[in-house]
Amino acid sequence: MRLIGMYDSPFVRRVAVTLNLLEVPYEQSNWSVGRDFDRIRELNPLGRVPTLVLDGGEVLVDSATILDYLDEFVGPQRALVPRAGAERRRILKLAALATGAAEKGALQVYETAFRPAERRHAPWVERCAAQMHGTLGALERHAREATGAWLVGERLTQADVSVTCAFTYLCEAVGAERGTHVYPALAALATRCEAMPAFRAAYAAFFVPQPPS
Numbered sequence: 001m002r003l004i005g006m007y008d009s010p011f012v013r014r015v016a017v018t019l020n021l022l023e024v025p026y027e028q029s030n031w032s033v034g035r036d037f038d039r040i041r042e043l044n045p046l047g048r049v050p051t052l053v054l055d056g057g058e059v060l061v062d063s064a065t066i067l068d069y070l071d072e073f074v075g076p077q078r079a080l081v082p083r084a085g086a087e088r089r090r091i092l093k094l095a096a097l098a099t100g101a102a103e104k105g106a107l108q109v110y111e112t113a114f115r116p117a118e119r120r121h122a123p124w125v126e127r128c129a130a131q132m133h134g135t136l137g138a139l140e141r142h143a144r145e146a147t148g149a150w151l152v153g154e155r156l157t158q159a160d161v162s163v164t165c166a167f168t169y170l171c172e173a174v175g176a177e178r179g180t181h182v183y184p185a186l187a188a189l190a191t192r193c194e195a196m197p198a199f200r201a202a203y204a205a206f207f208v209p210q211p212p213s
């Protein structure tokens with residue numbers, strides 16, 4: 001398998017961490033959505049990462065679709081999301097909230113990376129920031145109230161992976177958390193996860209995307 005995209009993207013990273021946790025071998029093409037826009041579009045008409053190229057040449061797009069495939073690939077005993085039931089719904093909801101918050105963070109980054117200063121619209125950025133913080137607040141409450149060893153139950157799931165990848169990105173790229181006091185339960189989860197080899201092997205410091213020249 002070949003994973004297209006850089007590890008400073010929370011969407012690419014949750015796929016890479018999942019591949020590592022599930023011990024699925026893969027190659028990474030460290031392509032940037034700015035610099036390598038054209039060749040990403042040859043594989044994925046959206047010009048987005050992550051894009052996953054399977055060994056037979058089939059191309060999968062969008063991190064949620066890719067993660068669903070990886071769970072199917074390793075089978076239900078090792079999957080990071082159960083096939084059915086209340087735990088599945090809770091994990092998918094937390095993962096969707098986390099990636100939604102990451103999308104709102106990315107929109108704030110793009111406003112400065114891709115839009116000229118005179119075209120920026122402060123109310124739009126404020127709206128994105130409010131959505132991001134509202135969602136991080138909801139995730140923080142969930143993390144505080146979790147009764148098991150992890151966000152959902154006693155084993156690490158896709159909720160922990162996605163929340164950690166989104167939270168680390170939002171702290172580094174958008175300054176979502178100024179010190180551990182704002183979202184302490186999320187910070188504790190991220191510290192725990194980021195110490196794991198599967199996360200460490202798929203980390204890159206955030207790099208501001210450059211528009212194609």
Ligand SMILES: N[C@@H](CCC(=O)N[C@@H](CS)C(=O)NCC(=O)O)C(=O)O
Nearest residue numbers: 009011033047048049050062063064
């Ligand atoms: N919903 C998508 C979001 C992926 C996404 O937004 N990726 C960013 C990189 S962080 C990207 O490709 N941005 C370039 C663009 O949308 O033009 C997913 O989960 O895979």
